Amino acid sequence: MKLKKYLLFLAIAALAAVIAACGAEPKANNDEQSKGNNEESKSNNEESKDNSNSEKLEGSVVIDGSGTVYPLMARIAEEYMINEQENVSVEVSRAGTSAGFKKFLVKDGTDFNDASRQIKDEEAAEAKDLGIEVKELKVALDGLTFVINKENDWAKEMTPEQLISIFKADSGVKKWSDLDPSWPDEEIKPMGPNENHGTYEFFYETILEKQDLVDTVNLQQDYSTLVNLVAEDVNGIAFFGFGYYVNNKDKLEAVHVDFGSGAVEPSLDTISEDGDYAQFTRPVFTYLNVQHATEKPQVLDYAIYLMHNINNFAGETGFAPIPDEEVKEGVEYLDGLKN
Amino acid sequence: MEKVLERKMSRRMNMRLLVNSVAKYIFLLATLFGLVVLSVLIYRVFSEGFGWLNFDFITGKLSTQPERAGIMGAILGTFWLMLVVAPVTMFLGVGTAIYLELYAKKGRLQGFIQTNISNLAGVPSIVYGILGLTVFARAMNFGNIVLAGGLTMSLLILPIVIVASQEAIRAVPNPLSEASYGMGATKWQTIKEIILPVALPGILTGAILSLSRAIGETAPLVVIGIPALLIPFPGGILDKFTVLPMQIYYWTLDSSLTAEYANLAAATIIVLLVALLLLNTTAIIIRNKFQQKH
Structure with missing residues (x-):
């Protein structure tokens, strides 16, 4: 008798699951629509296009890519869902720039890929092979910031050459006193994000000009680990994006860099397009799948919203805004995709 | 003869008792280690999180803004x-x-x-x-x-x-x-x-x-x-x-x-x-x- 009761319970649970599945079907169609991979979804698309005049959109926008750009993109995605289109689900993931491109450059891949570096030649070639038209949208500027321990009172100002010699292999610099005889006779502990990060690639390719890093460098996967390591080691020095410094100002000190005309502190003003820190500033991007934008109105609508609002949210997430002309250029390009 | 044996025996007895009590404390420490770690963990989690736990947090939608984030x-x-x-x-x-x-x-x-x-x-x-x-x-x-x-x-x-x-x-x-x-x-x-x-x-x-x-x-x-x-x-x-x-x-x-x-x-x-x-x-x-x- 008891067994029957339990079987009944299981049957009810199973039934509930089935009902839930049925209830979920309309939404599931939206997912398929976002993939744009079958007949039915195409007709759905046409319907939504007709609706686009009334500005009520639904479906999903799928974004993956850089963890550095993630806070900015997540912030804007949330604003869009709250203020613009509450029936559109903008999903933001953060697999990393390179891993994100792998999900972007496949059939029915993601709609956007955030990147803390420019698309590589081989990635662009792959897109061409697959027939995916990719549009690069510059979204913000990030200043590569070198951070030291709060108690480090000697290395507060450095030249780019000094910083490079700390991280470069065979530069002969092992101790602070190798840089300046008046500095302590103690070993420097260089640190940074590891090869998975676009920040590392920018540092290696642009700042070090592809010279090897010193083999004592401590490369980490998580930025929070780097923050703690430098906060606890008076001889530590690490590099990462400006956002991670500005949110940990109470634990870390930023090195002021002397590019030749006096020491410059990295700040939202100095890391901007023509700012004094521009030499260590890099643009960050998002890459748009143009076919998806023309097939799916919610993707195009979100892309336009993104470009319109990008500079409003850059500052609070630790990025410098891009020049207004570049915003305008992006918006004009996207407006051109409307039909 | 008997006395010698008795003394020998009592010495071994003491040794055995000592080993026994040392063992007892080692195992007690082993037990406590787990408990201490657990209580530190629970203390940290509660001291950091309890103040944030309220109805809005449990029923709210996810957000990038901590003050309005929820986990429904x-x-x-x-x-x-x-x-x-x-x-x-x-x-x-x-x-x-x-x-x-x-x-x-x-x-x-x-x-x-x-x-x-x-x-x-x-x-x-x-x-x-x-x-x-x-x-x-x-x-x-x-x-x-x-x-x-x-x-x-x-x-x-x-x-x-x-x-x-x-x-x-x-x-x-x-x-x-x-x-x-x-x-x-x-x-x-x-x-x-x-x-x-x-x-x-x-x-x-x-x-x-x-x-x-x-x-x-x-x-x-x-x-x-x-x-x-x-x-x-x-x-x-x-x-x-x-x-x-x-x-x-x-x-x-x-x-x-x-x-x-x-x-x-x-x-x-x-x-x-x-x-x-x-x-x-x-x-x-x-x-x-x-x-x-x-």
Whole structure:
């Protein structure tokens, strides 16, 4: 008798699951629509296009890519869902720039890929092979910031050459006193994000000009680990994006860099397009799948919203805004995709 | 002569007593170590998270702004995930256990299957994640929806459910089933009417405990690819989803950018702990209630 009761319970649970599945079907169609991979979804698309005049959109926008750009993109995605289109689900993931491109450059891949570096030649070639038209949208500027321990009172100002010699292999610099005889006779502990990060690639390719890093460098996967390591080691020095410094100002000190005309502190003003820190500033991007934008109105609508609002949210997430002309250029390009 | 022997004996006796008391304290320390770590953990989680735990946090939508972030989406995601995992593992797990214990001939093949099931129970969860990504997310083209995550989780806990169910079936006293056969019942009648009802408490206990493992598992879902920002609530098993441990993971990851995320993660841990505690209590109640009957 008891067994029957339990079987009944299981049957009810199973039934509930089935009902839930049925209830979920309309939404599931939206997912398929976002993939744009079958007949039915195409007709759905046409319907939504007709609706686009009334500005009520639904479906999903799928974004993956850089963890550095993630806070900015997540912030804007949330604003869009709250203020613009509450029936559109903008999903933001953060697999990393390179891993994100792998999900972007496949059939029915993601709609956007955030990147803390420019698309590589081989990635662009792959897109061409697959027939995916990719549009690069510059979204913000990030200043590569070198951070030291709060108690480090000697290395507060450095030249780019000094910083490079700390991280470069065979530069002969092992101790602070190798840089300046008046500095302590103690070993420097260089640190940074590891090869998975676009920040590392920018540092290696642009700042070090592809010279090897010193083999004592401590490369980490998580930025929070780097923050703690430098906060606890008076001889530590690490590099990462400006956002991670500005949110940990109470634990870390930023090195002021002397590019030749006096020491410059990295700040939202100095890391901007023509700012004094521009030499260590890099643009960050998002890459748009143009076919998806023309097939799916919610993707195009979100892309336009993104470009319109990008500079409003850059500052609070630790990025410098891009020049207004570049915003305008992006918006004009996207407006051109409307039909 | 006797005196010498006595002195020798008393010296050895003292030594043995000393060793005994040293051993006692070593084992006491070993026990305390775990308890101390646990209490530090609980203290930290509660001191960081308790202030953030309120009605709005539990019923609210996910957000990048700490003050308006909520975890209802993750709670619903966990619920739908369990609705896939529970029936699938119960059916497959108990079915396998019945076959292996009651139908399969004891022999090489049965031994081989048995060994492999025990081995599977020790496979790291991230490996199941890769399996789930390949089979459910990619080959069957489910993507990162509840169904794909649930089937992956089912595979993960299936070995545990099978082994627990086997133990429970084996523990059914032989005379019960023999009496049933003696009355002329068939094998299926005996299983249905005698063996399963008696074994059910043991089976349910194992199933609930493994469900609570599935609730806390993160690695397989990281591999399948759960979005870090997913605001709409999942409405069924075909929707994209996030779960409580994933949210803890993402908030901890970004706590160096937004310090309050650490508090949100701690508050989510409290919710997860309460859910696990409820499940485990259910398991214990079921066990105690039915144990008295047989």
